[in-house]
Amino acid sequence: MPLPVELMALLEEVGATEEPSGEIHVPVSSSFIDSLDYRPATWSLTVNMTNGSYHYAGISPAEFAAFASAASPGDHYNENIKGRGKHHSVSSPWPSHPLARFLGRR
Numbered sequence: 001m002p003l004p005v006e007l008m009a010l011l012e013e014v015g016a017t018e019e020p021s022g023e024i025h026v027p028v029s030s031s032f033i034d035s036l037d038y039r040p041a042t043w044s045l046t047v048n049m050t051n052g053s054y055h056y057a058g059i060s061p062a063e064f065a066a067f068a069s070a071a072s073p074g075d076h077y078n079e080n081i082k083g084r085g086k087h088h089s090v091s092s093p094w095p096s097h098p099l100a101r102f103l104g105r106r
Contacts, residue, residue, distance in 0.1 A: 007065045014069050024064075030073045038064045047077065056081060 008016075016026045026036040037046040038059070045059040045067075059067075063080070070076035 004061065007061050010065050010069055016068060026068045028068075028073045033073050033077060036064070036068055036073075038068075040064075045081075047081065056084065 008018075011024060011026065014026060016024050018024050022039065022041060024036075024038045024040065026038070028035055032050050033047060034050060035048045037048065038044070038061075040061055043057065043059055043061075045056045045064060047054045047056070059081070067073065067076050067081060
């Protein structure tokens, strides 16, 4: 199920790209969020952070567009997404290196 034209236009303004799979990828400028991946067909969102990735279900296209275009993605995440519904984390891309905790990646 594709996103409505007006939402896709908004997302294009923030650099969103649509993958062949239908997933929408948005790079984010934030101190702890790297990018967002959204699957409109299933209303599922992956928030890729510096310490790993978190998956959320039940995120509407409008909610995703608001998150992707927020002036402060970190604040929007903390106020509207974090702790909402069921989510699960994926293993961190950073190995358990002794310096990881000092770099904020553990």
